[in-house]
Amino acid sequence: MNVTETDVAVLGAGLAGSLIAKSLAEKGWRTLLVDRHRFPRHKVCGEFLSPEVRQTLDAAGLLDRVSALRPARVERARLITAEGGHVDIPLPGTAMGLSRFRLDEALHEAAAAAGVRVLTSAAVLSVTRLADESCEVRVKREGRMELIRARTVIAAWGANGQAPVTGACCAGDSGGERFSGGPGSLRRPQGASILTSAKTEGQLNSFMPLNLLNPADRKNQAGSSSPANPTNPTNPACPTSPTNAACPANPANPANPANPANPANPGKQACSTHAWRTRGTLNPWKRSAPDYMGVKSHYAGIEMEPIVELYLFPGGYLGLCPIEDGLVNVSALLSRDAFRGAGKSVLALLEAAAQRCPPLHSKLKRGLPVPGAQAAVAPVKLNRRLNPWDMVPRLGDSSVMIPPLCGDGMSMALRSARLCAPLADDYLRGKLSLAGWEEQYVRAVKRTFGRPLRWGRLLQSSLDSPAAVRLLLRLAQLSPGMASGLLEATRLKPEGEY
Template identity: 40%
Template sequence: MIDTAILGGGIAGSCMAILLARRGWKVALIDRRTFPRHKVCGEFLSPEAVDALVALGLGDRLQALRPAVVQRARLVFESGASIPVQLPGAAWGISRFSLDEALHEEARLAGAEVVTGTAVAAIHTRGDKYATEYELETKRGDKQAWIRSRAVIGAWGGNGHVLNFPGVQRSRPAPCPYIGVKSHLSCIEADGELELYFFKGGYLGLSSIGEGIVNAAALLDQSSFRPIPAAVNDWLEAAGARHPQLARRISKARPVTGTQTAVAPVRLFDDPLTWNGIPLIGDACVTIPPLCGDGMSMAIRSAQLCAVSADRYLRGDTSLQQWKFDYTKAITRHFRGPLRWGRVLQRALGNQQITTLGTVAASRLPGIVNRLMKATRLRNTDILPW
């Protein structure tokens, strides 16, 4: 019997495993995929995310990865107009290929068992609203095994497979046209600046991740592209064709073989789902529009907030029902403002008339964009002590 099984080995799941293992709980971090691997991600650790990871004692481990330091950001529109954005501190560019592996190693050092390449095929429960015991059926190739756990936490991302077990509510989500694509590029420099290029049908970000490599990540409306590109590099080429400055920027860049990946659909406007039979963290709980650059910070924060109640539950100081209530309340309090303003910006920057007016307003009131971006950020004063 273990204390907690965490399903999903991304940012949120790894941080959750570290937090609970450090508290002395027996933790298994389980992911159906193998690591290290490339993921669709801006690979931009905002100043808030950097502060959160440093507060978790991970600063030295991440510094060893030699992250690129990003000091500023710039929004670039089809018209050629651009808006500089002030960052509240130094951000880091780190490949998820390296970051996820580093977090897994930290989880192991904390005492967690990291189980990758293993799918959870079924979850069986017994108990009541006060306490539940779980039995997980796992499969690795043709091998089957069972894990008994006092708690289970879902960290399977925005498109993870929701298992069918008591308490789960299954729904058919509305169609969503957004696709996320990512590739590393060589023969291009980013010079300490995050660049966001906006065009009809989406936007694309360029950010250095160190070692002379730039990450290109885009969020695109598939319904806006005909014919639909067949591969990631084709998507990036189609995006460049819609933005002259972007096309010039990436004209000499070379895709790094093996780094291309895509994910669809990307849901931006769903309300947070903190609990669906089990507590959910990271993108399984909520997704902020990528243009805000704070997705990894939110993943970390959700793990921190959930860990507080998980620890109390495992100690017998609270019930499962109270855990659900407290965690839902905490997510609402911390995320409501950033999500609201993030979605306002997502809709506004996707409207050409609004962006035209916005660039004029920003040139006359340069602080307005910085204030809007600040409204999408989590407050550092809310970082938890553990």
């Protein structure tokens, strides 16, 4: 097995992953950027680079490189309903339209120029954090297994990433639960889970749990989940069961250091009463929330003003954004229930969406789909809880599903990389502990993204009600200032402002 040693392994070569890899390589760190896809490629994205994206690219020294790709100019946004009502909203600055096919490739070239080793077509099979805080990443590339040993790992693997881990949860844990051993401990106990990837139907990038069993227990795996199994922690008779009064992890056990009645309890270091729950039992989504699917295609022959258009209709919405070479990106977020039976191809779904919105149908019939420029992703869950740290730092959509209605998803992805990079640098230099990195990064993400996410989700939920859509549009027509205020509320403030 080929073994590669590096300082940083960034998993996911999208916007956030490429930017942080470039940033850390420029600091002198050996950096590996890994993705299971082959690039360049088309992916579901609005391909709208907001004024905030321009500012971040400029700060990262990338604006000239991106501008050389001749992106389309975008000056305002237009909301259009199925009934034909519309309102124009000026943007706070000049935006751009550029395909991810071109943008991702440009960022990879910039990262490689900075010294990053870009490893594509490499499927991540597992990530294991060791007792010394370093990580081992197992990947499969061109049919061969490879091992990456990194001082640290950064997750930028996209919206459908999951990393369930078994272990104790301590109060003050702002991301997921830590392993047992006290606050900040990352020792991996026997039988703990690791982060692993698995290709599943409809998911372009999903990470699923794979339990690591002790070799002697593997032959008993089939019975290990039975409550009757005396070694099963869910069995009350098991010595390690959290419901067993003698279990050291039982909050009611006087011997538990986290028990307030225990004189040895350090107070602020106490574990919460939900210790020993596993991440497999934590559902990051509300079961009642609707599932969506995202689809996109490029079209030729559609004349566009320097406007990004958003069409609202029952069951979803669709955006038109001019991009390079006179093309138009057509991307939609559709309710899976509302469009069940509408067809299985991207173009069939886009046609079904256009049938629900006459102004959109009139626009799309003038253009022709560009062959090979179609992409889809499902499921899209819009109510995942914010989780910037889960064993490793998570960037962009890996930490939260940014409501597409915000129109600022790419800006948030890039900003998360900007927030994380200096902390990662300090950690690698020994100036910051792993627990300190986690604490500062989680605080920065919540402070930076909290307001845009709240307003974005509020506006997103309003689309489920046609009456609310009509009311919002009417208010925006009567008060353009209010419409601009709502748009501003969903966007990031300039770097350094909160």
